[in-house]
Amino acid sequence: xxxxxxxxxxxxxxxTALRRAYYDEVASRYWGRPATEREIDEGLTDxxxxxxxxxxxxxVVGRYDGAAAACAGLRVVDPxxxxxxxxxxxxxxxxxxxxxxxLAAVETAARELGVGRVRxxxxxxxxxxxxxxxxxxxxxxxxxxxxxxxxxxxxxxx
Numbered sequence: 001x002x003x004x005x006x007x008x009x010x011x012x013x014x015x016t017a018l019r020r021a022y023y024d025e026v027a028s029r030y031w032g033r034p035a036t037e038r039e040i041d042e043g044l045t046d047x048x049x050x051x052x053x054x055x056x057x058x059x060v061v062g063r064y065d066g067a068a069a070a071c072a073g074l075r076v077v078d079p080x081x082x083x084x085x086x087x088x089x090x091x092x093x094x095x096x097x098x099x100x101x102x103l104a105a106v107e108t109a110a111r112e113l114g115v116g117r118v119r120x121x122x123x124x125x126x127x128x129x130x131x132x133x134x135x136x137x138x139x140x141x142x143x144x145x146x147x148x149x150x151x152x153x154x155x156x157x158x
Contacts, residue, residue, distance in 0.1 A: 003064050003098050005105040010052045010059040014068035018061065019044065022071065022088035029125055030149070051075045057082065058109035062089070062098045069093040072102040074109050074118070082110045084120040087129060099132045107158055117157050121150035130154075 008015050023043045027035040035043075052059040052073040062070030070089040076082045084106055089098045110118050119141070122129050130152055138154035145153075 001065055001096070003062055003069075003096070003101050005060050005062040005070070005098075005101045007058055007105075007109065008061040010049045010073070012061075015059060015061055015071060018068055018071040018088060018090075019049065019086060021090060022086050025088070026123075026126070030123070048075070049073070052085070055113070058106060058113070059086075060102060060105045060109070062093075062102055062105075064093050064096065064098065067093075070098040070102055072106050074106040074113075076113055076115060077119075080115060081117045081119060082106075082113065082115040084118050087120075087132075094128075100136060103132070103136050107156075111158055115158065117155055119144060119153065119155040121145060121147055121153050123149050124151040 010019065020040055023040050024035050027039060027043060051057050052075060057073060057075040059073045060071065061068055070093060071086060072084065073086040074082050075085055087099070087102060107118060120133065133154045138156045141153050141155045143150065143153050
């Protein structure tokens with residue numbers, strides 16, 4: 001059983017399914033109930049995903065034995081900084097090393113884009129994500145935005 005993480009268009013059928021699953025999970029956890037298809041559609045409308053392509057970013061898909069099982073995005077915010085976003089591993093594939101490989105892939109993309117620092121924000125209830133970031137060298141930093149769902153801020157120098 002092996003992982004392969006590669007850049008992929010954010011709008012392919014498998015990438016779109018992963019982005020929908022990501023939004024479904026984070027919205028459902030936040031609201032404490034399953035998100036509806038309409039809510040998922042609304043959440044993905046005008047979400048800036050087009051910036052997750054070169055030269056302004058990257059979108060990667062992780063495949064576990066060929067199955068699209070994970071994704072992550074990187075968005076350049078200024079010449080030295082990029083933001084990590086949409087990090088998601090399908091529940092059936094968690095604990096198999098996919099999260100670490102996603103981070104490595106987006107960090108490689110950041111370096112290729114000339115970025116020396118990756119940052120992100122996340123919510124308090126996404127404890128697994130926060131633990132993943134901390135395990136891989138991301139440190140909590142002061143708030144750098146006022147997003148409605150931002151409760152923790154992390155950064156890592158590359």
